[in-house]
Amino acid sequence: MYFSVTDYYDPIGTKQIPSKCPGCGTSNCLELQFHQKRIETAFSKKITSNVSGKLFCDNTQSEIAPVVWTDEIEQYYLNEKSILKLQPKRLSFTKWFYILLMLPLSIISVVIGYNVFGQNDYESESEAIEQVSVGDKIMVLYTTTDSANVIDNGNTWFLVKKIDADSIWVQRHKVFATEGDANFDLATSKFTEETLKASLKQFKTRGLFGHDYPAQKFSGYITTLIK
Known part of the structure; x- marks a missing residue:
């Protein structure tokens, strides 16, 4: 036109x-x-x-x-x-005047609605992470390091094995996706890789870090938790 x-x-x-x-x-x-x-x-x-x-x-x-x-x-x-x-x-x-008038308003409404929905979803997940319990499964943006060098990074899942005082133990899934999404079978039997001891306090703020930060060999950001 x-x-x-x-x-x-x-x-x-x-x-x-x-x-x-x-x-x-x-x-x-x-x-x-x-x-x-x-x-x-x-x-x-x-x-x-x-x-x-x-x-x-x-x-x-x-x-x-x-x-x-x-x-x-x-x-x-x-x-x-x-x-x-x-x-x-x-x-x-x-x-056409009303279409052009309503179009930006509709886009703004969708963006605001999407952001509100995303914020509510994020807050709900954060609350679930704060209430973590043994048996929960978490998806993590995960990085392994050797001294100051990054060895690998990608997405994977962990199974919560134990919670005690200020520590949490999680065991890694056998699949580690370095590019895109992978087909994760979240059956408990699929969590067969290393078990990590991490800070419970940092876990509840979506961080997967060891207590001894300078010497740790891993780090992660928790994106999803399912019961």
Whole structure:
């Protein structure tokens, strides 16, 4: 769709006048025709108070230009124009205007709704993580390190094996996905890799870290917990 402005001139009245035609010299053959200007775009329709008139000769079937009008014709024109019944001035909008108006509002509403839903979902998961218990399973963005070097990172799952005082023990799933999503079978028997001892306090804030942070060989961020 492209944007264009089109002017229309709606007929609002005619008047036969007895003046002699400046073109052919015949009397009683002149007709004044009046039009009211209407402007339309793809988004709006506007009826203006702009009135135009033209003089038409029935004898020669031609329009008489204003430059050759006589004073008498000019006076007829002004008198008739002053008593015309015009269409009321009005501005209305098309469906495209309302579509374009509503589109950004709809997008904003969807974004706000999505963010609210996401925030509520995040808060619900965070609350579940704070209430962790033995047997729960957590999905973790997981990184293993050797001294200051990263050995590997990706997604995997852990099974909560034990909680005691300020520590939590979790055992890693046999599948470790370094790219994209993997098909994780979350049966308890699939958790067969290393068992890690981590800080319970940091676990409850979605972090999987050992108590001795400088010497730890792993780190992770908890994204999901299921009972």
